[in-house]
Structures are given as structure tokens and as C-alpha cells.
Amino acid sequence: MIRFIINRTCQSLVILLVMSFFIFLLLGLMPGDPIDLLVGSNPTISSDDLQRLKELYDIEKPVLERYLAWITNAVHGDLGYSRLFAQPVMDILSPRLFNSITLMSVSLALALFVAIPTGIYAATHPNSLLEKAINFLCFAGISIPPFWLALLFILLFSVFAGILPASGMETIGDGSLIDRVHHMILPVATLSMATIAGYTRHVSASMTEVLQNDYIRTARAKGLLEKSVLWRHALKNALIPVVTIIALDFGSLFSGALITETMFSWLGMGKTIYDAIIGSDYNLALIGLLLATLLTLTANIMADIAYAKLDPRISYQKKN
Amino acid sequence: MSTRILKTQKSAFFSKFFNTPTAVISLSFLSLMILIILLAPIYEHLRAADSTRVDLFNRFLGPTGTYILGTDELGRDLMLRLLNGGEVSLSIGLIASIIAGSIGTVLGLTSGYFGGKIDSIIMRFADTIISLPLLPLLIVLTAIDLSKLGIPQAYIDMPFFSTFKIIIIISLVGWPTIARLVRASTLIVREDDFIQVALAQGYGPIRIMFKHVLPNVTSPIIVATTLSIGNIILFESVLSFLGLGIQPPVASWGNMLTGAQELIYEDPKLAIWPGTLIFLTVIAFNFLGDSLQRAFRTRSIQIIN
Numbered sequence: 001m002i003r004f005i006i007n008r009t010c011q012s013l014v015i016l017l018v019m020s021f022f023i024f025l026l027l028g029l030m031p032g033d034p035i036d037l038l039v040g041s042n043p044t045i046s047s048d049d050l051q052r053l054k055e056l057y058d059i060e061k062p063v064l065e066r067y068l069a070w071i072t073n074a075v076h077g078d079l080g081y082s083r084l085f086a087q088p089v090m091d092i093l094s095p096r097l098f099n100s101i102t103l104m105s106v107s108l109a110l111a112l113f114v115a116i117p118t119g120i121y122a123a124t125h126p127n128s129l130l131e132k133a134i135n136f137l138c139f140a141g142i143s144i145p146p147f148w149l150a151l152l153f154i155l156l157f158s159v160f161a162g163i164l165p166a167s168g169m170e171t172i173g174d175g176s177l178i179d180r181v182h183h184m185i186l187p188v189a190t191l192s193m194a195t196i197a198g199y200t201r202h203v204s205a206s207m208t209e210v211l212q213n214d215y216i217r218t219a220r221a222k223g224l225l226e227k228s229v230l231w232r233h234a235l236k237n238a239l240i241p242v243v244t245i246i247a248l249d250f251g252s253l254f255s256g257a258l259i260t261e262t263m264f265s266w267l268g269m270g271k272t273i274y275d276a277i278i279g280s281d282y283n284l285a286l287i288g289l290l291l292a293t294l295l296t297l298t299a300n301i302m303a304d305i306a307y308a309k310l311d312p313r314i315s316y317q318k319k320n
Numbered sequence: 321m322s323t324r325i326l327k328t329q330k331s332a333f334f335s336k337f338f339n340t341p342t343a344v345i346s347l348s349f350l351s352l353m354i355l356i357i358l359l360a361p362i363y364e365h366l367r368a369a370d371s372t373r374v375d376l377f378n379r380f381l382g383p384t385g386t387y388i389l390g391t392d393e394l395g396r397d398l399m400l401r402l403l404n405g406g407e408v409s410l411s412i413g414l415i416a417s418i419i420a421g422s423i424g425t426v427l428g429l430t431s432g433y434f435g436g437k438i439d440s441i442i443m444r445f446a447d448t449i450i451s452l453p454l455l456p457l458l459i460v461l462t463a464i465d466l467s468k469l470g471i472p473q474a475y476i477d478m479p480f481f482s483t484f485k486i487i488i489i490i491s492l493v494g495w496p497t498i499a500r501l502v503r504a505s506t507l508i509v510r511e512d513d514f515i516q517v518a519l520a521q522g523y524g525p526i527r528i529m530f531k532h533v534l535p536n537v538t539s540p541i542i543v544a545t546t547l548s549i550g551n552i553i554l555f556e557s558v559l560s561f562l563g564l565g566i567q568p569p570v571a572s573w574g575n576m577l578t579g580a581q582e583l584i585y586e587d588p589k590l591a592i593w594p595g596t597l598i599f600l601t602v603i604a605f606n607f608l609g610d611s612l613q614r615a616f617r618t619r620s621i622q623i624i625n
Contacts, residue, residue: 015448026464029464029465031465139603139610140599142606143550143554143602143606145557145558145598147558147577148557148591148595154581155584159585248450251451251453252453254453255455258456259455270455273456273459274456274459277460292453292456293452293453296452296453
């Protein structure tokens, strides 16, 4: 098991390294270069200064050389400065990473809380009216454009009803827990909607399959309560594939968070990456993208571990 | 004998498909919408107007005789913009899904047929793409300045260039799902006797892959491609909404929503119409794909029986 974790971690580090080069390359192809941007913001700059800046930023060196210089600094813990915020990149990203993780974990918890009972109901009542309604709502949930859902929520709850704030993380000058929770309702609702729909479908499909097994018939034949059959015998097995899907789907949860954060001005990683790319702050974008990739890869490794923990039949030891 | 089996298979498929209400409704809705969008030029001709004409004296109009759905913040005809935007959004969905489907099919066939090193390289690549946070990467890819890659500025300035760019970018990241499905089916088909016969006859791998394996793995390809159309339309709308996809003055359902957020207090209809159309189109493609999958499944159960 430990060997497996080490193995997977090494693989993930390789992917991260490849991604860092790939993103570095792509960001080099963005419109304008840092010098143009500096010239734009300071028209009195002299040509001597320009030359000095070009040397400072190594702009004329080949991309591989610049990448190697960047990665050497990065490994030594120097991740550079953000041009937009004029602060070290990590000072900006760490609180935002925390905000993103808060938003994502609350949404994820809500999604599981709703999706597991709903999925079980759908699997145990096939072809009932409510099951059909659940199925229809799931299709609606995965088909609705998330940014449009956010717009609808804003329209309904902020414009017409006026009961929930349309953006931000807290009222300036307030910032109490209730105020923060108040600001969280719409973003969490938006982000969890598609997630709930997707998870319900997975739980329902997985439960349907598990319920056809002989051990479920045996459990029922023993006279166990239906509740115990479903929640103790069936659900445990049905959740195994669901855990994998949730973790592999972490990338799309992050994509959803990007949209939600942008729509509600939630100061998280997704919004920061988007703002950094739009504002030509490439260093911030680079580190932000790599952190997002790291987050996803970590989730994938955790899925594999959870997979083995949930199902004792799975072992990652090499067969001889 | 074989033609009879084929007939019952087909009729089982069609009867299952057309007995699913959601399938029939989705198919009718999509056909009707495509028809209306194709007929849009006639309407434009009759109205002697086009979707890009700005009329600042007629901003934020409600529905009137001339403007069936009213006008937007620049006084452009909302109905015409929805029709033209729909043409762009649907074309992107259809074309990108076909390209991504083709790439996925070729790579999936190769991976499943040859196995070994080739298989593990292609699948590792596919898994990596699937597991990455896709939207941030798409944002980076769409933001690239293509003149730095040596593409002449004249092409970049062409009005439909952003449409081509989106199609290519989405196709490049959209193939892994289909590749995985095709690979899984290929692995099963490869073990069949008729492949051994084809091998014994000395046919090369390319001929076996495309003439013998491909016809037997069409159902997952059709299902996955249909399901991917909805996803691609969603991705296009998000990117265009964020200002990185389809560039104005060309309309797409996504970029029509860009300004709508700030104008939501002033004119909610600008937010409601394009979004409703995206939602209905995507849900219709998803229902269609799901019904196809169920219909194919009944067919294979019938064959086994």
C-alpha cells in the first residue's frame, strides 16, 4: 500500500512537472509581454530602463532557458511576484486557496447529503412517478449552464426578492459568521446543483446494480430490516465506484468553482486564475494553474486510497 | 438468416427509441430548431435587417410588431441575434463533437487493437486530460495570441476565426471519453472469431481495425458523440460568456449573456432568452444520447436471446 502511494505520488509529480512546462510555454504565447505592459503603464520610461528590464526579466533568452531558471527558483521556494497585486504570489494565493476549498467542500458535503438518499430512492423505486421526476431533474441539473443558473439565482433572490446578496464574501464592516453564511448560500447552491445531479445519477446506477446481487437476497431472506439491507449492506458496496467518480470528477468541480467564483465575486482560486489571465498577470496565472492541477492530482490519489480502504478485495500489491 | 436478424435488431432499436417520450420530444425539438435556424436568412431578408445592426434609438425595446422579441442594449434585434447565435453555437457543438469523436475513435481503436505499450501511452494521456481542471486550461488556450505562433494577422481578424479556434481547442480536449469507450469495446470485439479469420486471411491491422472492428463498435461511438454535443455547447457558452470564445460582432448564445449580468436589473429578458435556449438544446441532446443508449442496450439483449 505504502509502495503504491509512493508510486502514484511520483507519477503525479511527473505530470505536474510536464504541466508546468506546458503552461509556461502557453503563457509565453499570451498577447503582449511583461515589458510592453510596463511601458504601457509608464510612458516616460527610457530606452536604458527598457534594456535593463529586459535583462531583469530574461525576456530575450530562449524559452527552455527561462523555464529552467523559473523552476530552479520555484524549487528553492521563490515563486515570484504578482504584477496585478504587486505582492508575492503565495501571499495572494494562500487565502484564496482557502476560500476555494471552503466553497468546494461545503458544496461537496451538501451534494452528497442530497444525492445519496435521492439516489437510493431512485434505485429502489424504479418507474415510480417520483423516480421519473428525479431522473428529469438530474438531466436538467447537468444540462443547465452554471453561469446562467447563477444569473437566474441572482435575478430571483437578489433582484426580485432582494433577500440574498448578489456578490462578495461579506458585507464590508460586518463580516460576522451569519453574514458570511448569508453570502455563501447562492454560490453553494450554484456549485452544488450540477454536482447533486451528477452524483444522484451515479449513486442510483450503482445501487441498482448492487441490489441485484445474491448477498442482498440473502440479507433479505435472513429477515433483516429493509433499512439495514439498504444502508448497511447495499450502500457500502454501491459507494465504491461513486467515490472513484467523485474524485476523478474533481477537475470539473474546480471548473464549476471557477464559474461560481467569477459570477459571485468570490475571492477564490478560480476567479484569481481567470483575473490573472485577463489582466496579463502570467506569473500569478502559472502558479494558480499549477496549484489547481496539484489539488486535482491529490484528489485522484486520495480516491485510489479510499477505493482500497472501502473494498478489502482490492490490493495494490504486485501479484507474483 | 442474417438479413432477418438485422431487421429484428433494427426494428427493436427503433421501436424502443420511438417509444421513449423524451427521445421523440428531444428529436422533434432539435429538428424544429435546426430548421428554424436554417430558415433564418429568409426571415432576415424579409425584415431587411441583420443581427449586427446597431440602433441606439431603439434600445431595450419590449416585444413589438417589428421586433418579435424586442431589442438589446445596442438596439439590435434579439430574435435575429438568437437565430444567428444559435447557428454558431449549434455548429460548434456538432462540428467539434464530430472531430473529437473521430480523434477518439481512431485513438481508441488503435489503443484497444494493439494493446501493450501503445495502449498504455494513449490511455495514460487520456486519463491525464480527463483528470485535469479543464476550464482553466481552456481559458489559457483560448487566450493565446496566435500571431506569436506565426499565424498571419489577416486570418486572425476574420470574423469567423474565433469560431474555428473554439472548435479546434474543444476537439483537442474532448476526445478522451470517446477513446476510452471505443477502446473498451474494441478489447471485446478483438477476441471474436471473425477477427481471427481476417487475420488468417492476411489482412493488415488498419484494414481489420476500420473494416472489421469499427462497424461493431458504432453504438458507443454514436451515444458518446451525441452526449458530448451538449457538453461542448456548454463549454462554448461558458468561454464565450467569459469573453474568450466567440468574439463580437458574431453572436453566440454564450456571448449574448456576457453583457446580460450587468443589465440584469435593467432588462432581464436579455439574460433569460439565450440561457433558456442553451438549456433546452443541451438537455435535448442529453436525453437523445440517453435514449439511444437504452435503445442500443435492448438491441444487444435481443441479439443475446
